[in-house]
Structure formats: structure tokens, C-alpha cells
Amino acid sequence: MDKPQSRRALTTVGAALAAAFGLLFGVFGFGPGGAQAAGTGIHVSNGRVYEANGSQFVMRGVNHAYTWYPTRTTAIADIAARGANTVRVVLSNGDRWTRTGSAQLATLIDQCKRAKVICVLEVHDATGYGEDGAATTLDRAAQFWVDNKSVLAGQEAYVVVNIANEPWGNSGYAAWTAATKSAISRIRAAGLHHALMVDGPNWGQDWSHTMRDNAGSVFQSDPDRNTIFSIHMYGVYDTAAEVQSYLGAYVNAGLPIVVGEFGANHSDGNPDEDAIMATAQSLSVGYIGWSWSGNGGGVEYLDLVDGFDTNSPTAWGKRFFDGANGIAATARPATIYDRPGQSPSPS
Numbered sequence: 001m002d003k004p005q006s007r008r009a010l011t012t013v014g015a016a017l018a019a020a021f022g023l024l025f026g027v028f029g030f031g032p033g034g035a036q037a038a039g040t041g042i043h044v045s046n047g048r049v050y051e052a053n054g055s056q057f058v059m060r061g062v063n064h065a066y067t068w069y070p071t072r073t074t075a076i077a078d079i080a081a082r083g084a085n086t087v088r089v090v091l092s093n094g095d096r097w098t099r100t101g102s103a104q105l106a107t108l109i110d111q112c113k114r115a116k117v118i119c120v121l122e123v124h125d126a127t128g129y130g131e132d133g134a135a136t137t138l139d140r141a142a143q144f145w146v147d148n149k150s151v152l153a154g155q156e157a158y159v160v161v162n163i164a165n166e167p168w169g170n171s172g173y174a175a176w177t178a179a180t181k182s183a184i185s186r187i188r189a190a191g192l193h194h195a196l197m198v199d200g201p202n203w204g205q206d207w208s209h210t211m212r213d214n215a216g217s218v219f220q221s222d223p224d225r226n227t228i229f230s231i232h233m234y235g236v237y238d239t240a241a242e243v244q245s246y247l248g249a250y251v252n253a254g255l256p257i258v259v260g261e262f263g264a265n266h267s268d269g270n271p272d273e274d275a276i277m278a279t280a281q282s283l284s285v286g287y288i289g290w291s292w293s294g295n296g297g298g299v300e301y302l303d304l305v306d307g308f309d310t311n312s313p314t315a316w317g318k319r320f321f322d323g324a325n326g327i328a329a330t331a332r333p334a335t336i337y338d339r340p341g342q343s344p345s346p347s
Helices: 002-008 011-021 075-081 102-115 138-147 173-189 210-221 240-253 273-283 315-322
Strands: 043-045 048-050 060-064 086-091 118-123 159-162 195-199 227-233 257-262 286-289
Touching: 060 075, 075 086, 075 102, 086 102, 086 286, 102 118, 118 138, 118 195, 138 173, 173 195, 173 210, 195 257, 210 227, 210 240, 227 240, 240 257, 240 273, 257 273, 273 286
Parallel strands: 060 086, 060 286, 086 118, 118 159, 159 195, 195 227, 227 257, 257 286
Antiparallel strands: 043 048
């Protein structure tokens, strides 16, 4: 798809700037995130993610490009069958692609629950805002969740709301902090209390460390203290040192971090996927691979399976599912689906 292709065109500049900035510890200026008691939904406590029942939950998931492939109705179940415990689902608020309707949203949540995976839902239309003229704002993305409050209500134990995908490009990204706080405020003011996920700027890679350096104040701005940070790791993260330093900074600060997207090593952009998976495992940090199937425009190598066929894994898919620190070795199912009296009814 055009999104990952565009992102990788920026990684050379991003890597150089990341090196110039350096990966610094002790610059946050905030303490560990405060504990939040277990409630009705997925929640953050002391920098970790927990299920509603109090069990710690480490995401081991797959991205699914639903908004471009809405007829691939078995994708979520197929991903679950490969052992993933999370599916991150691409949606649209209608500003750039066809709007995901409320009935579609309800069906997707139901499919996640039937497949016994946690559903991370994201609005993709904000991708690259400030640099991509077709991208929408974080505020517009936040309104999509407010508009769908009736669908989301009661799903707090099964759904994470990823407000917007990669909501800034490499221009104007200093505005990310205020805009993210505003989006969180809008969603909370509407009465939604799901765990929220926020992506970094710079096409999700945060080479400027805007998200990293402001994560503490963003977390504290959420009245629920229930915001998870998501870094997308592609060409900027081509060494183990960069991966370890970035993820370690959040862990050391007591803030929740997830690798919301990452792909395979390739000449077009070279993340160190081995380091990403190993570091995530050693730090008990979640990761979600990009993506199940359907990539185009020269980045087909990012498909985990060919043609949405679960029995046809690509080289990247074999590495991701069956390799060291992969899904088969490290994924643990969400316990909420298996404990007595907690199995969900279809929504």
C-alpha cells in the first residue's frame, strides 16, 4: 500500500537525524506512571498493560488492513489461528478512504471476540499529517471514536482505541504533543474510558523524540491515566542499540510502550527485526507486526502471508510467527477469554 511505501522513503533522513539527536536517558523530567486499579477494561498500571481481571497482558499481534480489504472477513480468525493474541485493525473515518460504518465496527469487534484476540482499532486517515496533504487531523480522528461511542461502550475489556495512525509526518511535528492531549481530552469528555493508544510523529518512528520526551506529560493529561504509547519501527531502527535505547527509555520511566508496527529487513528500509523482537521479549513489551497481507507498491515483502492465505506464509511470516522470540514462542492468550464466567457473549 502507499502508506508503508511513503514511510520508507523518509527513513534515510530519519536515521541521520536520530543519530544527530542521540538516544538520551534521563531527559523525560517525569516519574513513573501512577498505578491504576483494575476496573472494567484493559488498563495501565505502573507502566504495564493489564486486562480487566488484573492479568498482565503483553501484545503479540498482527496488523490487518481492513479498510482496503473489507471483504477479507476471515482475516482476524486466521491471524488468531496463527497464535497472535492481538489484531490491530485499520479503519477509516471517511476523510481519506471510505468511512468504516458503525455496523462494520461492531462486526469487527465481534470477530475479535469470537477469535479470542484483543482488538486494537485505529483511524488511518491521519497518516503523515503536516506532510501529506491528504491526511486528516488528530481532532477529526478523535471525533470518529466519539461518534461511535454506542458501539464501543461495554467493550473496554476487549478493545484498545488507537486514536490515529502515524498522526504526523516530518513537518510540523512539534504540534504533536498539544494535539495528542486535545484528542485524549475529547475522547474522555465524551465518556469513553477504554485504554487509548497514541502513535508517535515522524510517520510513527519518532526520530525527533517528540513523543519520547513528552510522553510523561501526555500520560498525565489523561484523566484516566490509561494511555499506551506506540512506536513504529522501520528504517530508523536498524541497530540493536537504537531499539534497546528507545524502548528501554519508556520502561525505565515507568510508561507503557508497544511496537505498534514493524517489518522485515529489506534494502528499501532496514529495521533490525531480530533486535526488535528480542528486546520486546526481554522487556515484556508488546509488538504488532505489519501486516497480514495486501501490501503493494513495492513493499509486498511486508506481507506475512501471500494472498491472505494462512497456509502460505512468506519469508517474513515464517520469521515472525515461528522464529526466535516470535508469536509461537512468546504469545500468551488473553486470559479474559478463558477464565470461568468471563467468556464474552457476541456483541
